[in-house]
Amino acid sequence: MARKPRVVDIPSIGALDRAGGQLGRQLANALREAVRKGDLLPGDPLPSSRVLAQSLGIARGTVIEAFEQLLAEGVLETQQRAGTRVANSLAVPSQGESSRGRHAVIAQPLSPPARATAFAKVAQEFSPLPHVPFAVSVPVGSAQPGEAWRKLGNRIRSRGKGSPAGYGEPQGIRILREAVADNVRRSRSVRCSPDQIVITSGIQQALYLCCQILFEDGDEVWVEDPAYRGITAILEHVARGARVIRVPVDAEGIMVESGIAAGGQARAAFVTPSHQYPLGMPMSMARRNALLDWAGKHNAWIVEDDYDSELRYAGHPFPSLQGMDPIRVVYLGTFSKILFPSLRLGYAVVPEGLEAAFCGARVLMDRHPPDFDQHVLAAFINEGHLDRHVRRIRGVYAERREQLIEMIGRLVPPDIAWLQPSDQGMHVVLWLAHRVDDRAIVAALLAAGVAARPVSPMFSDGKGRPGLILGLGDFDRPRVEAAIRQLTAVLLAIGRA
Amino acid sequence: MARKPRVVDIPSIGALDRAGGQLGRQLANALREAVRKGDLLPGDPLPSSRVLAQSLGIARGTVIEAFEQLLAEGVLETQQRAGTRVANSLAVPSQGESSRGRHAVIAQPLSPPARATAFAKVAQEFSPLPHVPFAVSVPVGSAQPGEAWRKLGNRIRSRGKGSPAGYGEPQGIRILREAVADNVRRSRSVRCSPDQIVITSGIQQALYLCCQILFEDGDEVWVEDPAYRGITAILEHVARGARVIRVPVDAEGIMVESGIAAGGQARAAFVTPSHQYPLGMPMSMARRNALLDWAGKHNAWIVEDDYDSELRYAGHPFPSLQGMDPIRVVYLGTFSKILFPSLRLGYAVVPEGLEAAFCGARVLMDRHPPDFDQHVLAAFINEGHLDRHVRRIRGVYAERREQLIEMIGRLVPPDIAWLQPSDQGMHVVLWLAHRVDDRAIVAALLAAGVAARPVSPMFSDGKGRPGLILGLGDFDRPRVEAAIRQLTAVLLAIGRA
Numbered sequence: 001m002a003r004k005p006r007v008v009d010i011p012s013i014g015a016l017d018r019a020g021g022q023l024g025r026q027l028a029n030a031l032r033e034a035v036r037k038g039d040l041l042p043g044d045p046l047p048s049s050r051v052l053a054q055s056l057g058i059a060r061g062t063v064i065e066a067f068e069q070l071l072a073e074g075v076l077e078t079q080q081r082a083g084t085r086v087a088n089s090l091a092v093p094s095q096g097e098s099s100r101g102r103h104a105v106i107a108q109p110l111s112p113p114a115r116a117t118a119f120a121k122v123a124q125e126f127s128p129l130p131h132v133p134f135a136v137s138v139p140v141g142s143a144q145p146g147e148a149w150r151k152l153g154n155r156i157r158s159r160g161k162g163s164p165a166g167y168g169e170p171q172g173i174r175i176l177r178e179a180v181a182d183n184v185r186r187s188r189s190v191r192c193s194p195d196q197i198v199i200t201s202g203i204q205q206a207l208y209l210c211c212q213i214l215f216e217d218g219d220e221v222w223v224e225d226p227a228y229r230g231i232t233a234i235l236e237h238v239a240r241g242a243r244v245i246r247v248p249v250d251a252e253g254i255m256v257e258s259g260i261a262a263g264g265q266a267r268a269a270f271v272t273p274s275h276q277y278p279l280g281m282p283m284s285m286a287r288r289n290a291l292l293d294w295a296g297k298h299n300a301w302i303v304e305d306d307y308d309s310e311l312r313y314a315g316h317p318f319p320s321l322q323g324m325d326p327i328r329v330v331y332l333g334t335f336s337k338i339l340f341p342s343l344r345l346g347y348a349v350v351p352e353g354l355e356a357a358f359c360g361a362r363v364l365m366d367r368h369p370p371d372f373d374q375h376v377l378a379a380f381i382n383e384g385h386l387d388r389h390v391r392r393i394r395g396v397y398a399e400r401r402e403q404l405i406e407m408i409g410r411l412v413p414p415d416i417a418w419l420q421p422s423d424q425g426m427h428v429v430l431w432l433a434h435r436v437d438d439r440a441i442v443a444a445l446l447a448a449g450v451a452a453r454p455v456s457p458m459f460s461d462g463k464g465r466p467g468l469i470l471g472l473g474d475f476d477r478p479r480v481e482a483a484i485r486q487l488t489a490v491l492l493a494i495g496r497a
Numbered sequence: 498m499a500r501k502p503r504v505v506d507i508p509s510i511g512a513l514d515r516a517g518g519q520l521g522r523q524l525a526n527a528l529r530e531a532v533r534k535g536d537l538l539p540g541d542p543l544p545s546s547r548v549l550a551q552s553l554g555i556a557r558g559t560v561i562e563a564f565e566q567l568l569a570e571g572v573l574e575t576q577q578r579a580g581t582r583v584a585n586s587l588a589v590p591s592q593g594e595s596s597r598g599r600h601a602v603i604a605q606p607l608s609p610p611a612r613a614t615a616f617a618k619v620a621q622e623f624s625p626l627p628h629v630p631f632a633v634s635v636p637v638g639s640a641q642p643g644e645a646w647r648k649l650g651n652r653i654r655s656r657g658k659g660s661p662a663g664y665g666e667p668q669g670i671r672i673l674r675e676a677v678a679d680n681v682r683r684s685r686s687v688r689c690s691p692d693q694i695v696i697t698s699g700i701q702q703a704l705y706l707c708c709q710i711l712f713e714d715g716d717e718v719w720v721e722d723p724a725y726r727g728i729t730a731i732l733e734h735v736a737r738g739a740r741v742i743r744v745p746v747d748a749e750g751i752m753v754e755s756g757i758a759a760g761g762q763a764r765a766a767f768v769t770p771s772h773q774y775p776l777g778m779p780m781s782m783a784r785r786n787a788l789l790d791w792a793g794k795h796n797a798w799i800v801e802d803d804y805d806s807e808l809r810y811a812g813h814p815f816p817s818l819q820g821m822d823p824i825r826v827v828y829l830g831t832f833s834k835i836l837f838p839s840l841r842l843g844y845a846v847v848p849e850g851l852e853a854a855f856c857g858a859r860v861l862m863d864r865h866p867p868d869f870d871q872h873v874l875a876a877f878i879n880e881g882h883l884d885r886h887v888r889r890i891r892g893v894y895a896e897r898r899e900q901l902i903e904m905i906g907r908l909v910p911p912d913i914a915w916l917q918p919s920d921q922g923m924h925v926v927l928w929l930a931h932r933v934d935d936r937a938i939v940a941a942l943l944a945a946g947v948a949a950r951p952v953s954p955m956f957s958d959g960k961g962r963p964g965l966i967l968g969l970g971d972f973d974r975p976r977v978e979a980a981i982r983q984l985t986a987v988l989l990a991i992g993r994a
Contacts, residue, residue: 072811154654282571474960
């Protein structure tokens with residue numbers, strides 16, 4: 001039988017801090033550490049709880065508590081009459097080496113998994129912009145939802161609807177789905193019942209769900225060229241089995257005939273008909289008809305990303321593709337632009353029969369949207385605040401947009417940068433002279449405290465045209481003017497270099 | 498030249514509701530509808546705005562507004578001197594048929610995509626339980642975070658930190674990551690800096706991220722048998738390229754030697770060391786060492802799902818695997834159990850070097866976690882409320898657990914169902930007599946107003962052992978007793994049948 005160590009044989013125990021509280025836990029940690037370091041070896045018997053308590057000058061109950069913890073962990077074991085000892089099973093894997101030392105020796109610096117490198121690049125590309133001009137949709141000043149939003153929140157939490165609750169509906173709460181269905185019917189001629197609404201964490205999650213559900217590996221998928229990086233990055237890094245066909249856009253939107261020529265058998269098409277992203281033109285009725293015609297003949301799904309149609313400054317928003325063909329169009333909307341991005345609430349209107357699939361795919365991603373703000377948003381819509389808010393910010397952003405365009409015209413030399421014409425939305429595209437590296441410009445701008453996104457990565461390989469996305473935020477006039485002067489300086493400096 | 502229709506030739510226009518407001522929009526809709534229905538054909542000229550305004554008895558500006566809208570949409574076109582007409586381009590895709598009729602004829606009822614059916618089954622399996630016994634973690638009574646949570650929310654919103662904002666950090670706000678890092682260091686001996694914390698929408702999203710980043714298609718992956726359906730369902734339906742090796746568990750947790758025999762070259766292992774899900778035993782120190790030993794030799798990642806270790810009722814929680822080997826263990830925690838599930842906030846502690854990858858994969862899923870509740874949670878932790886809350890609910894759930902076990906012992910005949918021993922967590926496993934279909938039992942219970950989850954789907958194919966997961970909620974004694982009587986009645990009825 002192995003010697004029974006005296007307390008002095010377990011040096012870690014000297015470190016007990018009698019004033020520090022949780023003595024039982026401290027003792028358990030100390031004994032565990034002693035086993036790890038090899039001060040105590042597998043099979044070593046421990047002093048009895050009475051002896052150990054006496055020598056440490058602590059209560060016997062404290063020692064028993066520590067022993068029980070270590071017995072439960074499998075660090076110690078007891079056998080009838082043989083008392084408590086270090087578990088023999090610990091000897092097997094570590095073969096006598098101390099555990100900590102063993103890992104330090106064997107472990108090589110782990111090389112990151114292959115996909116980690118690609119995802120790290122995505123993180124870099126999508127890193128959030130500081131909340132300065134020209135970050136998009138920064139709710140400062142009069143673009144904020146304001147007091148109504150705050151008061152509703154306090155009220156709904158105290159009434160209990162939005163208070164802490166158990167697991168909720170993957171599809172989103174019913175009252176919000178009803179409010180959204182009613183809203184998109186009125187404002188966007190989307191034809192749907194609340195059962196077809198799936199509340200998402202913004203349009204990004206809705207796009208992700210579409211990529212999981214609507215097609216299989218090997219299927220062809222149309223994506224506009226240029227397009228939102230939020231969709232092309234999913235297809236590059238997640239839904240990697242799809243065969244992506246980039247379909248060019250012209251002044252009328254996606255060139256359906258080009259799509260058909262390149263891949264008429266595609267299973268899905270991702271489009272931004274109200275306001276092509278990033279270029280800004282609406283899709284003409286002729287193209288809408290042609291797109292639906294093709295989709296109808298080939299049983300393809302259309303994903304209609306309607307990210308900011310509420311912000312059309314002239315005339316009414318276009319009626320949705322979904323309203324023209326509800327059985328094959330998935331309509332995506334968001335509250336990020338008209339309320340605020342940090343809310344992370346958007347929605348998909350899905351064709352009848354696909355509701356459960358969207359819920360199933362969503363439940364695996366993150367179970368369900370948080371409850372609280374869903375209740376606040378539902379009340380905000382139902383009590384008429386959203387309509388009033390949209391009318392107000394339409395005016396705000398129209399003015400900011402005019403201001404921005406006027407300043408660019410006045411301050412930016414037209415031979416180095418010029419605006420893409422458009423009449424809606426929350427951003428403008430500023431084209432840059434050919435061969436300028438818009439990524440380098442963006443980095444230089446960021447260093448100078450100005451936020452922008454490069455346009456060239458939105459084109460398919462080899463077609464990248466340099467430009468900048470300048471988002472509208474409700475920043476005041478001097479701040480925007482200062483940012484444009486800074487922008488001009490950067491463009492001139494890089495142009496010269 | 499085509500005839501210029503009189504107003505009476507456009508029947509839809511009769512439907513203008515002069516009291517309904519937005520006349521310009523109504524007129525645009527009516528004209529668009531007329532084109533769709535074929536009342537107006539491509540090339541048809543329209544009456545001049547003056548004539549149309551006169552005959553409709555509305556302002557000419559209203560007609561011009563409608564025309565401009567339809568010109569922008571491409572429904573109408575103008576040519577110098579030729580006036581306004583229905584766009585000829587509309588003729589191309591529809592070949593003379595009316596658009597609506599055309600789609601109704603061509604469109605077959607779309608068959609759902611292949612993956613939709615599988616995801617619909619997932620939705621069914623994961624459909625949320627009603628908030629009645631034995632749904633897990635329903636924050637009623639004294640298990641609620643209560644006034645402190647509500648007051649913090651109101652305060653933080655009015656101070657502005659949690660108020661509406663632009664796009665935020667995919668990794669989560671810094672102040673919350675600091676609070677979480679400090680908390681897991683103290684309570685779970687997790688060794689990390691705030692830079693290694695990634696705030697997620699609960700453990701489900703963290704598991705999903707791990708499946709995207711840590712291995713490639715074709716790689717082997719260990720998963721416990723039985724295991725949480727939240728991980729096995731991701732591997733079945735999303736990360737389908739992985740070769741899943743189910744590794745059995747015994748009283749000491751995952752049987753590492755079995756895993757090595759079945760697939761020693763695996764790239765990752767998903768484990769629940771504190772409290773095996775669903776069976777409840779902790780992983781012994783010997784197995785922890787063996788698992789880390791294997792992982793160290795084969796450069797494998799360990800995912801440590803620590804979903805409810807705070808709720809250990811005897812002794813202290815086990816120290817984490819992560820603390821033993823921070824370079825290869827991804828540690829996952831959640832606030833769903835100790836606060837409330839509808840919050841949707843959890844976290845991953847990722848090895849150094851993988852932070853950016855987790856952010857990149859997350860940004861494609863949903864950009865970032867909503868801001869508001871992150872600020873509230875950070876304050877809740879930093880002001881000491883979380884520690885107090887955990888101490889309180891540990892007592893609450895310990896009592897509820899004792900109560901449940903006592904009632905089951907008293908009311909459920911031991912030959913039809915018996916409890917799996919365990920000493921921690923927010924659920925118990927009730928084993929059922931062999932060959933009972935636990936899914937059918939669960940359906941019958943649900944019809945009787947009692948919530949439970951079946952255990953058999955948590956085992957790999959062919960090994961499903963029937964049982965029920967009974968979650969702890971803070972329901973009062975009479976309610977729980979009524980639910981157990983109901984449960985007994987259902988078990989006896991199905992047993993007889």
